[in-house]
Amino acid sequence: MKKEIWAIGGGKGGTGKSVLSALFATHAAGKKRKVILVDGDLGGANLHTFFNVSPDQSSLNEFFEKKTDLKDTLIDTGVSGLKLISGDMRSFNPLSVKYIQRLKFYRHLKQLNADIIIIDLGAGTGLNTLDSFLLADKMILVSTPEITSIENLYLFVKKVIVRKIKDMLSYEGFRDIDKTILKSVLSNQETIKFSDFIELLKGMGKEQEKIVTDGLGEIQINLVMNQIREKEFSKYGISLKNILKRHYNINALFSGCLDYNDKIRELVNGSADINSVFQIDEIRPSIDFISGNISKGSDVNFNEL
Numbered sequence: 001m002k003k004e005i006w007a008i009g010g011g012k013g014g015t016g017k018s019v020l021s022a023l024f025a026t027h028a029a030g031k032k033r034k035v036i037l038v039d040g041d042l043g044g045a046n047l048h049t050f051f052n053v054s055p056d057q058s059s060l061n062e063f064f065e066k067k068t069d070l071k072d073t074l075i076d077t078g079v080s081g082l083k084l085i086s087g088d089m090r091s092f093n094p095l096s097v098k099y100i101q102r103l104k105f106y107r108h109l110k111q112l113n114a115d116i117i118i119i120d121l122g123a124g125t126g127l128n129t130l131d132s133f134l135l136a137d138k139m140i141l142v143s144t145p146e147i148t149s150i151e152n153l154y155l156f157v158k159k160v161i162v163r164k165i166k167d168m169l170s171y172e173g174f175r176d177i178d179k180t181i182l183k184s185v186l187s188n189q190e191t192i193k194f195s196d197f198i199e200l201l202k203g204m205g206k207e208q209e210k211i212v213t214d215g216l217g218e219i220q221i222n223l224v225m226n227q228i229r230e231k232e233f234s235k236y237g238i239s240l241k242n243i244l245k246r247h248y249n250i251n252a253l254f255s256g257c258l259d260y261n262d263k264i265r266e267l268v269n270g271s272a273d274i275n276s277v278f279q280i281d282e283i284r285p286s287i288d289f290i291s292g293n294i295s296k297g298s299d300v301n302f303n304e305l
Contacts, residue, residue, distance in 0.1 A: 003110065006118045006294070007040075007136030010143060011152030013123035016226040017142040019264055019277075021120035022050045023287045026278045029082035033115040036074065039087035040132055041122035048086050050267060050274045051077040059086040063108075064101060070108040079275065083114075087122075102131050125159040134164055138294055140222045140255070143240065145233035150240065157248060161216065168215040169208065219250055222294050225257035233257075237300065254300045256290035258283070 006024065010017045018041075025037040039047040039060075048054070057075050062068035074083040109117055119136065121129045133139055139160075143153045221244065225237045237254035244252040263280055266272035278284055293300065 003114060004116050004137045004295075005106070005109065005135070006116065006138040006140055007121055007133045008119065008140045008142060009121040009129060009133050009156060010141055011123070011125070011149070011156040015142045015144055015149055016258075016264070018047060018120050019050075019267060020142055020224060020226060020258065020287075021118050022047060022274050023278055023283070024291055025082055025118045026079055026274050027284075027287045027291050028116050028118070029079050030278075033081065034113060035082045036085060036109075036112055036114040036117045037077070037082060038085045038109070038117060038119040040119045040128070041087050045087035047084060047120060048075070049270050051079070051084060052273055053077060053084060053086070057086065060105075063105065070105070071112055074112075087120075099127070099131060102128065102135070106132075106135050125156055127163075130160055130163045133160060134167075134219075138222060139220065140224060140294060142224045142226050143236075144227045145225065145229075145236050150236070153240070154243075157221070157244060157250060160219065161248060161250070164215050164219060165212055168211050216249055217251070220297075221250060221252045222255045223252055224255050224290055227260045228257045229260045241299075253293070253297065255293040255298075256286065256300050258286050258290070 008017045008021045008024075018039075021037060025035050029035045037047060039045040045059070048057075053075055058068070058073040060073065062073050063070050070085070073085050075086060077084050119132060121132055123129075141153055141156065143149045223237050223240055225234060225240075228234050234257045237257060241252040241254045244250045259282060261277075261280065261282060263272055263277050263283075267274065267277045278287070292298070
């Protein structure tokens with residue numbers, strides 16, 4: 001089986017992506033796969049608390065600043081087959097991680113002895129987050145049904161697209177993208193439609209048009225709806241998928257949803273551990289279903305909700 005890297009993002013914090021990352025990792029380890037869970041939140045790491053791991057152990061700080069071998073930063077989680085790389089950066093400035101360092105990190109990550117590597121990305125849309133998302137084999141976005149969470153997801157996708165296009169055009173020698181237009185596209189109060197921006201880039205020339213079209217075609221996002229309190233909200237994922245396709249021309253799959261559960265709040269507060277949460281009857285089947293869809297590239301339809 002090919003080694004895969006899953007990157008899990010979700011715009012701003014509060015969507016539950018850290019919890020889902022830990023649950024996906026625990027599920028994969030339970031399937032006898034060798035799993036590495038990476039806390040990619042370089043400024044506010046918290047995954048170690050889900051596994052009752054001390055924050056004083058090794059972290060990515062050793063890799064980026066002290067040039068320690070990445071395999072020496074692996075921490076035992078207490079879950080058979082699952083190792084953790086902590087993102088605790090108390091003495092580290094996450095903005096100091098350059099693009100070349102992120103590429104090096106991914107190269108070293110892929111050399112580790114694992115079947116699946118799951119990265120819980122930091123909140124927001126910084127370059128660390130966007131580049132890690134784009135470098136992954138499976139790009140997973142988590143949203144709750146709240147309108148602010150959905151709006152943040154759209155903003156995240158816009159920035160992912162612009163980052164992808166800028167990188168590809170720059171790599172091919174085209175650096176003259178209008179910064180004013182980029183700023184307009186990325187602002188919350190758009191002055192032009194995003195589809196108009198894409199058409200503008202395509203109109204730069206046949207070669208540029210092919211670069212843009214091919215670049216967007218490489219992006220496939222897996223959508224997960226979290227903290228569902230009412231069944232009707234579970235179908236938001238299908239609506240999100242259709243909107244991303246219609247407005248951004250992005251291939252998106254709705255991988256499934258996870259219902260709200262008070263035990264998850266206990267996990268976040270440190271009064272429960274990941275094993276006890278994963279064993280809950282309402283949670284384990286949902287994680288199995290969502291993980292299976294992500295692995296297979298399957299889509300949820302209305303009849304499965």
